[in-house]
Amino acid sequence: MSGYTLDRMDRAAEDEARVLLGKKMMAEAPRLYKNNGDNSFTEVSKAYGIYRPLYTMGCNYGDLDNDGFLDFYLGTGTPNLNAIIPNRMYRNIEGKSFEDVTFQGGFGHIQKGHGIAFFDYDNDGDQDIYEVLGGAVSGDTFQNILFENRGNTNxxxxxxxxxxxxxxxxxxxxxxxxxxxxxxxxxxxxxxxxxxxxxxxxxxxxxxxxxxxxxxxxxxxxxxxxxxxxxxxxxxxxxxxxxxxxxxxxxxxxxxxx
Known part of the structure; x- marks a missing residue:
């Protein structure tokens, strides 16, 4: 997953509108490559629903709903609060596409995301998420976040x-x-x-x-x-x-x- 473009941070809303209107966004597009099993790959970001201005810094993956398909969480954004870019959570839909569940799951913090880890910190059989917020820029410091998974029946x-x-x-x-x-x-x-x-x-x-x-x-x-x-x-x-x-x-x- 790529797509961190420093000189477009303050124009994130414009890029989002371009995508919704079916136009090419000016920022670096995120990329997802599907393994074809023959030592080649196919770029499938549009087909899988993640062709958006995401401005990704950190990324990690895990299975939040224990359905056997890997989801992923993106640490995004910029220290400059002129650009309001929430961190993003994508749920894998049976290996066929990804659904943005950022706001349904309470993941949409606007502080700049950096390091992300999936792990079962409370030993209850589902994965939780720990995120380091902030980065190398002076003053770019926020409290880190631990997201506790409420569980499922899988x-x-x-x-x-x-x-x-x-x-x-x-x-x-x-x-x-x-x-x-x-x-x-x-x-x-x-x-x-x-x-x-x-x-x-x-x-x-x-x-x-x-x-x-x-x-x-x-x-x-x-x-x-x-x-x-x-x-x-x-x-x-x-x-x-x-x-x-x-x-x-x-x-x-x-x-x-x-």
Whole structure:
């Protein structure tokens, strides 16, 4: 996601109007690139509903409603209050488009957003958001914000991976979770262990939304090392905290205080 254009900050309203009228905005447009699976990408920002003057500084992603599709939050704006640019929250609609839920969710603060982290700080199975407000400009300082997620009814699982021949935090590990949904069909959910996007670091434990399901059929992990180690586990319990060690065959369920 790009689109931070310093010399257009005081003309954000003009760029917003241009987009609504179907005209080209003058600011740098945000870009979303869809992986085609053949070492090429397609630019899809207009098709996915995010071609707007967003003036993004920090960006990170997570699954706020545990539906298995990653949403994202943008730290935006400028220290100059001549430009009123709210921070933005976009909800992923089944991988087909993004819906702006900035104001419905109470995310639209006008202070300049910077670092953003998704993490489950209260161990209740849903991701919360911490945002650092302000930046490097003198006087550009505001109180940081913690957004507590009020929760939902979708299933989830939290995986803490511990590497052996891979790095201990398993950064770079790829995870595939196959679930049986409430209609009896199968669905696969993918994630990679990382701290996320720019200027912020999300939790390295993987807090994964699963949607409405009957069960988890399989969890498969590709560890990031030279041995191409793959671990496979059947029928893990959903709505649980699980630790998986690369050098052990089993798993450990954890009980955590909220």
């Amino acid at each position: 299933a989830w699982i939290t995986l803490r991976l511990v590497g052996k021949t891979a790095n201990r935090s398993a950064i770079g590990a790829r995870i595939k979770i196959t679930v049986k949904d409430i209609n009896g069909g199968e669905r696969s959910i993918y994630t990679t262990v990382s701290s996320g996007g720019s200027f912020g670091a999300s939790s390295l434990q993987q807090e994964i939304g699963l949607g409405e399901i009957q069960e988890i059929k399989e969890v498969k992990i590709w560890w990031p090392d030279d041995t191409n180690t793959v671990s496979t586990f059947q029928e893990l319990r959903h709505n649980s905290f699980v630790t998986i060690h690369q050098d052990k065959n089993g798993i450990t369920y954890e009980t955590r205080n909220q």
